[in-house]
Amino acid sequence: MNTFAIAWDSIWHHRTRSFLTALGIIIGVFAVVTLTSLGSGVQQYVNQKFAGIGANLITVAPALPTSHSHSRHRSHPVGNGAAFQAVPSTLTAKDVHALDHSGTKALRSAAGVVTVPMLIAKGTTSSSAGIMGVSYPYYGMQRMTAKAGSLKGSGVVLGSSVAHDLFGKSSALGQHVTIGTKTFTVTGVLKSVSGAPGSDPNNTAYLPLSTAMALSNQTTVSEIILAASSAQNVNHAVTIANRILAKSHPSHNYRIITSQEILKTVTSTTSVITDFLAGIAGISLLVGGIGIMNIMLVTVSERFREIGIRKALGARDGDILVQFLTESVLLAVIGGAVGTILSGLATHILGKAVGIPAGLTVGSVATAVLFSIGVGAVFGVLPALRAARLMPAEALRTD
């Protein structure tokens, strides 16, 4: 009878007790694996979304000056358009033009964006849509294409849900809408797109940048989006943009955010949260391990006689140690396996429900296996040592 068979025999002999002991590990491993799997699912989801927007995009946003103090900017927020922003904008249409005509390959194009705080309506029917002014390259950067009309016209371009809200199934093209007090002709309708989290490009109406600035009486743009020729050229494009902007912004009152940076921030945030939750879940694994130690101590004292007989028959301390360690590790691994299977089911179902690509990963399964072996070994050592060090004479005297 080998060590494994002895261990299994003992576990099977005390089925109920073994199951309850393993339950601690099942719950612990389930919690750890589920949380890490969901965490990596969320991360994958975020990565996909960012890849969809384009890893080659760079945002230039206004910022407080870093080289000189311009106190007037702090106390006088500029007009309507910049009202949502903590920092007044200093970026102008000139900057957009200069960046869009950089003459370099790395910095392919630039688009200015302004937010227009007005409502769009058709007659008395108004819409909840947001209004943005964008220069033409913006559509390409966001992978927006026209379903009807053109994106280069001088009128308004409607997002798919705006068009539907205002015109139903009839064609919006050539129709008139009012934005604020002025009337515009619809010159384009966009195909439905999926956008970055937090914005809905389908529920937005787009005006040409200069039209929007004039309409809302703004002299600055909210931000400028730059497109590098590829994701690898982002850093090069940033250098070029800095050189161009340095001329008109000696106080460096802008900041450049690459989508890599945003991704990094989001990634590190989600991984901190995941680790934190997994750590809490790890506590339940610890509790499970203590359960194993407890039951193994009981097993050892129940089997004093058996240990004594085995030692009298020539079992070395190591033989006894291995026998009891095998039992605790086997118990933990069974718990770990069941926990992992349950976790696989749970993450699959949850992932489907929430719409993120969650499921067991090689990493999470490896973690679970190592964790349960580790827990079984660590918490089995004390009882196993106690068994191994038992003097055979003592063990046999307990008649």
Place this chain on the structure above:
Amino acid sequence: MAIERVETTALIQIKDLSRTYGEGPATVHALRGINLNIQQGEMVALMGPSGSGKSTLMNVLGLFDRATSGSYTLGGQDMTRLTGRQQANLRGRRIAFVFQGIHLLPRLTALSNVELPMSYARMSASQRKDAALNALRLLGVDQLKDRYPSQMSGGQAQRVAIARAIAPGPDLLLADEPTGALDRKSGTLVLEAFQSLHQETGVTIVIVTHDPYVAQHAERIIALEDGQVLSDTRVEERLIAHHEDEPSKGEQS
């Protein structure tokens, strides 16, 4: 081992063996300077009331306990300086045990129980099985080989336990109250099993008992009292002839 065996052929040599527990005024003297030689092939009963030191002596002989002072050699090999691992290697192989209770492992068959000491000795499966079946046959319980201890009578189980002790071919068989848990009839059968085993294999047997009836089955009775040898007497002439005919037998390892 052979180098040290110049003085005598005695299997067990004990000189001035003492064992104390505790320190200072609370010191308990379990053994106070025991001197004893047991020859190869003898069948000895170690007698004495409880507290006489016979269990302590048995534990020292069986390498379950260490003497505080004095020497103990088995087959010329000094037993007082062995490491725990060396002790374990001798236990079950050169020194075998039969205990008072029925100490078979309940969830193993008779055959697996008998094979156990040989599997700890890392013997091959086929060697183990052959030796185990031989030993069971020798004790007349080979028909029980597939039974579990719960399916045997007390006397049968004790004979399986003796088979387990004898299977690896030990030099010394230590039996601690081997009939203590049995009725007189089964006890007698077990004692007769010891005697025939002794005659057939010439193994050295030491039986620890407080029961004079059990002691009568040995060739030599060593009585202990208060940690010292009180008397050392030969029982009958009938069995002594046996080991003098075969003085060099034994020592199978």
